[in-house]
Amino acid sequence: MNGDTEKNRTVKDADIDKNNASSNDTNSASAEKFADNADADILSDDVLSADFISARDTVSGGANDVCGGTLYLVSTPIGNLADLSSRAIKVLREADFIAAEDTRRTGRLLAAIGVKRPMTSYHEHNKKESGERIIKRLEAGESCALCTDAGVPGISDPGADLVAACAERGIPVVCIPGPCAAITALAVSGADTRRFIFEGFLPAEAKQRQSRLAELSREERTAVIYEAPHRLKKTLSELRSACGGGRKITICRELTKLNEEVIHTDLDGAISLYSEREPRGEFVLVLHGAESKETSVSDWSCVTVAEHVALYEAEGMSRMDAIKAVARDRGVSKGVIYKELLK
Numbered sequence: 627m628n629g630d631t632e633k634n635r636t637v638k639d640a641d642i643d644k645n646n647a648s649s650n651d652t653n654s655a656s657a658e659k660f661a662d663n664a665d666a667d668i669l670s671d672d673v674l675s676a677d678f679i680s681a682r683d684t685v686s687g688g689a690n691d692v693c694g695g696t697l698y699l700v701s702t703p704i705g706n707l708a709d710l711s712s713r714a715i716k717v718l719r720e721a722d723f724i725a726a727e728d729t730r731r732t733g734r735l736l737a738a739i740g741v742k743r744p745m746t747s748y749h750e751h752n753k754k755e756s757g758e759r760i761i762k763r764l765e766a767g768e769s770c771a772l773c774t775d776a777g778v779p780g781i782s783d784p785g786a787d788l789v790a791a792c793a794e795r796g797i798p799v800v801c802i803p804g805p806c807a808a809i810t811a812l813a814v815s816g817a818d819t820r821r822f823i824f825e826g827f828l829p830a831e832a833k834q835r836q837s838r839l840a841e842l843s844r845e846e847r848t849a850v851i852y853e854a855p856h857r858l859k860k861t862l863s864e865l866r867s868a869c870g871g872g873r874k875i876t877i878c879r880e881l882t883k884l885n886e887e888v889i890h891t892d893l894d895g896a897i898s899l900y901s902e903r904e905p906r907g908e909f910v911l912v913l914h915g916a917e918s919k920e921t922s923v924s925d926w927s928c929v930t931v932a933e934h935v936a937l938y939e940a941e942g943m944s945r946m947d948a949i950k951a952v953a954r955d956r957g958v959s960k961g962v963i964y965k966e967l968l969k
């Protein structure tokens with residue numbers, strides 16, 4: 627496939643929406659293409675090698691058939707319609723009903739692939755009542771495809787509660803894997819991918835936030851953080867206070883879209899970059915891990931002693947314990963820390 631064709635399928639600025647609003651002709655053409663693909667491409671045995679599960683051997687009773695009484699978590703594109711998998715399309719087409727975080731947005735996605743199914747809404751603010759109704763329908767033998775606005779349901783998105791309720795009642799749950807902003811960012815970040823933590827959105831509440839920042843300052847594994855554009859500068863600045871300006875960070879913006887951008891820098895560099903431009907679009911921050919304890923004594927020079935003590939206090943330590951911990955981190959005696967605090 628040439629680059630231009632690929633770009634044509636890219637949905638600029640988060641937008642399956644825009645793409646779909648722009649042209650009905652494009653929609654019906656892509657609907658046909660996707661529909662063909664779903665049946666003929668991945669699922670036909672002649673394109674399958676031993677590396678892939680055959681359509682006849684896979685989940686739920688030996689086929690890719692959509693089974694009654696099953697909840698399907700259908701991953702949807704994080705910006706590029708072409709990332710919707712053939713299997714996702716098949717489930718969306720065949721499920722008895724679709725539970726959507728935003729029925730209008732999912733409606734546009736369905737229109738783009740030429741699918742019409744009954745929809746119900748399932749989002750953060752109605753998840754209890756809506757979840758109960760969905761469970762009843764699953765127990766009555768219907769199949770449900772759950773979609774969020776983008777990416778994998780349940781990952782910083784509604785879905786986890788419904789999955790837990792299904793697990794409690796023995797209702798089968800099948801995930802149709804696909805685009806996920808966190809994993810896409812991690813993969814392009816250049817950070818250590820052998821061990822990582824998913825932080826999602828940092829808590830908004832001040833004390834919890836300070837405590838999480840303090841944890842991140844010591845975290846040796848790569849951390850993946852979601853952030854909204856209007857909070858990006860504040861978060862970068864708090865991360866710098868906690869981790870020091872030299873900590874490496876990869877800023878991933880508008881992944882899979884036309885304006886995709888991956889910036890490899892450190893926290894000082896990130897802050898100076900965004901002092902010159904306004905953050906726009908969607909962001910994942912990949913914070914590289916702290917150096918291991920054996921080599922990190924000098925790293926704390928980027929954080930003042932008072933800030934360092936405050937980080938531990940925010941985690942709930944007493945002043946005395948915080949001073950001890952700071953002394954240990956910096957490889958100095960408690961007396962040195964006391965003196966510093968009195969200055």
Ligand code: SAM
Pocket residue numbers: 704705774776777778779780781782783805806807808851852853854878879880881882883908909910
């Ligand atoms: N469930 C989604 C997933 O699997 O990635 C995440 C949903 S969460 C509500 C939305 C956040 O994911 C955004 O605020 C942003 O941090 C990140 N995100 C989603 N799409 C993105 C993209 N195309 N580029 C960069 N970040 C993205």
